[in-house]
Amino acid sequence: MPTSTTLRRPATSSRNDSYIAVSPLMIYPGCMGRFSVYLRQADGYVLYASGEECFTERHRRALYDHGVTEVFIRASQAGHYHEYVERNLGTILMNETVPLPERAKLFHGVSLDIVKEAFETRLPDSVARKESFNRIIDFVNQGIQFLTLENSFKAVAQLVEHDYKTYAHCMHVFLYSTAILQSYGFDEELLVQCGLGAMLHDIGKTVIPENILNKPGALSSEERTIVNTHPVQGIGLCAQLPLSQTTYNCILFHHERMDGSGYPGGIRGYDIPIEARAVAIADVYDALTSDRPYAKAMNPFQVLRLMRDQMSNEIDLEMYKRFVQILSGADVL
Template structure:
């Protein structure tokens, strides 16, 4: 093992889960372990990451390995080339593939929120499309949802929430028999639905307690801001509708347009359900999560008229089949 001094190199490495290094794949990047302030070379560029390597990490309880930031483009290429194959490889247990899918999605969306400024660019869109396409195929496998739900974090953060909204929306929309392209467009809409929040101050996003009227107004701008941020890349209407209208409510009390149920585009109604369900079942700075069961009975209450009852019924079925309804 080769030592490399990390002094003054805080941004020189980025962490990934060992799940994100695939067996039988060669990467043009070295993999490092961290010891205090030092990074130790574990496997070198072009070296195959073998089962033996994996076992060493597992036996030592290592949850994170590191890659040099300068080699991030190589890692991104490696992920793009291997993700779809790994997710559909029957020889890998479904529970392991679920973690791969979840970590890959989170990594790409974290990247998006960290790096996007005013406009989403084409390379980032391509990375998101790869995750969404692979994820939709994976989520269609029997028992995929059953394996993913226990892996999902219960702590609310906007990028993680976007991944969750994608998972729930894709699982629900997958029951409607739409074309693969429409599923991808919906998936992109879900994963990007809160991109407009990337420019909001964290002290507003994660504020403990009630927002004042000025802060509420700021938050209410995020759907339109999100669509604006996507204006330089080719995205279909399904995707843009999902971003713009995911806060509309069936009784007209939502925003930005105050549409009533029949006028809210189908895809936005789906993302709206996924959005509120994840919000209720996640721990926020000011409120504890509630169980999936309680969240479902709250939003399933038909008298609220806020959500599409047929979609809610379908969503409840998806969650019950995935064994999520009993989750606390």
């Protein structure tokens, strides 16, 4: 690790090189990465640590404490940086020397990247798709541990954007449904199984034609029938994966309703597994608070009022009340 006397050694790159900014707190002590770290100064970028050097906790914290909130990595090495962060994600998320807002940003960004890849590769029948699935498993395990920390849900919930994309929606549903099920005292193993189901609950939409999913107007009855196949399609896509019944329940039953009006099976009441009821509430809330091709986002108060007044026969009302309390405690409302 360079000392302060080597901090201003000449940079090996030109001013025209492309860089990305990252927090110095994301460079974890003792973990090697295949990327070099630079500081930005008036006359360009200076090399602070090469890929062969390790940060120490003292040097990393000193940068942050002296107001250096950004260090820089060559854009050409961004892939190596993202691999490094994901490899050390669990350690960074649980490190209390890193401010909670920084860890929340990391959690949010990595989760979006991982779910986006899963949707783009369309699980699960190739080596790349199996690797994508393993990334989701690893993230959910690490993410559940992080979400058990005090105020972690609040920190991440503040980062939720309301521009609807299916992969982002799945991450949000994971976040909300995990918070709901935590309030019931679910143990970590069960939360991981539910979290995985929440992440994958709309994976079946990857086989629905995009012109239907992104249609700006109302769907025809035929188009609606096609969209309504996505829970079953999702089960088909995941059939060869080592998933628990709890995970499958989230994928298959998240559009079932308490009054039996849902799909694909029209099951009702408490015959709907609790994990699927939680995903259903999270799914509705996030969809309605997001801009979609056919409807503008409603604000959270409007959505919760609509769910209470117009969906009281469809959702688990006791669970809904818990969810309102969770959102209120996170200052989302």
